[in-house]
Amino acid sequence: xxxxxxxxxxxxxxxxxxxxxxxxxxxFVDLLDDHGDLETIEARLAEVERRNLRLYGxxxxxxxxxxxxxxxxxxxxxxxPEVVREILAxxxxxxxxxxxxxxxxxxxxxxxxxxxxxVLITKGDLLDQExxxxxxxxxxxxxxxxxxxxxxxxxxxxVFARHGTGAAEAVMAGNSMKSDVLPALEAGAFxxxxxxxxxxxxxxxxxxxxxxRYVSLSRIGELPDWIAAVGG
Numbered sequence: 001x002x003x004x005x006x007x008x009x010x011x012x013x014x015x016x017x018x019x020x021x022x023x024x025x026x027x028f029v030d031l032l033d034d035h036g037d038l039e040t041i042e043a044r045l046a047e048v049e050r051r052n053l054r055l056y057g058x059x060x061x062x063x064x065x066x067x068x069x070x071x072x073x074x075x076x077x078x079x080x081p082e083v084v085r086e087i088l089a090x091x092x093x094x095x096x097x098x099x100x101x102x103x104x105x106x107x108x109x110x111x112x113x114x115x116x117x118x119v120l121i122t123k124g125d126l127l128d129q130e131x132x133x134x135x136x137x138x139x140x141x142x143x144x145x146x147x148x149x150x151x152x153x154x155x156x157x158x159v160f161a162r163h164g165t166g167a168a169e170a171v172m173a174g175n176s177m178k179s180d181v182l183p184a185l186e187a188g189a190f191x192x193x194x195x196x197x198x199x200x201x202x203x204x205x206x207x208x209x210x211x212x213r214y215v216s217l218s219r220i221g222e223l224p225d226w227i228a229a230v231g232g
Contacts, residue, residue: 003231005164006112007156007184008142009174010122010129012196013220014109015101015136021063022198024090028067031086035074045070046201053202057149059125064091095128099135104221106138111224113141119163120145121155121172123179151179156187171230173223178205185213190230194220 011017029041036044049066056062067087071079112118120142122129129147133139144163148155160170167184173192174180181191182205193207193216208214217223 003116003169003171003190003227005117005119005160005170006227007119007121007159007170007172007189008109009172009176009180010120010132011124012175012199013102013173013180013194014105014120014138015099015132018196018198018200020094020097021200024063024067024094027090028070028087031083032071032074035071041070041074044074048073050202057125058123059128060091060094061125061128064088064094067091095131099132101136101138102220104219108220108223109138109141112227116227117143117164119143119159121151121159122147123149123151151176152183153186156184156189160187160189171227173220175199176203177207178203181214182208185211189213190215192217192223192226194218194223 008014025045028045029038032041035041045066048070049063052062052066052069056065064087067090068079068084071083071087075083109118118141120133124147126147133145139145146159156172157167160167164170167188171190171192172180172184173194175194175196176199177193181193185191185208190213191208191211193214195216195218207216215226217226
């Protein structure tokens with residue numbers, strides 16, 4: 001069966017993202033070091049993030065709101081104004097952070113776009129993801145862009161039916177086992193895991209070892225040859 005369509009994740013697959021969140025995370029911990037130790041602050045922030053995902057979704061804005069809420073809880077509802085101002089400033093800086101594509105991405109996307117239909121499939125805040133795609137210079141190489149609230153089986157079935165010839169003739173590649181690989185496999189697509197050196201705790205999942213449509217590559221530069229081999 002030929003491969004006609006390639007879905008690609010954005011954050012930490014095409015450009016750096018989690019490292020920026022980690023720097024802000026560390027800044028947040030330092031900001032509240034008078035109100036708890038490292039483990040306490042990180043555990044509370046993780047709990048608040050998990051609770052808020054269904055309300056705020058993914059991205060910088062939801063993360064910023066979760067940091068403010070965590071600060072309020074750790075300060076017994078009375079977070080000092082300077083702490084809130086610092087958190088808001090950190091969020092604005094994240095939204096304005098320059099976009100840096102990962103090594104080899106520009107060449108790979110240009111090569112794949114000549115032979116396949118490329119679809120960007122990403123979670124996150126609409127305005128921020130649109131900004132990053134525009135800043136990356138890769139936008140014109142994608143046949144379609146889907147910024148979704150969640151990545152599950154139905155998402156991939158819908159996207160690959162809308163922009164391709166169905167999931168059976170599609171590949172989904174990304175750094176998240178939970179969001180990019182497992183649900184794409186459930187939809188019937190190929191799932192390609194391209195690990196980033198750090199992974200958000202909420203995106204960690206076990207690899208589907210032995211699945212006939214799953215593969216893990218060490219870098220995105222290996223993707224074109226793998227797709228060519230699988231697609232015959």
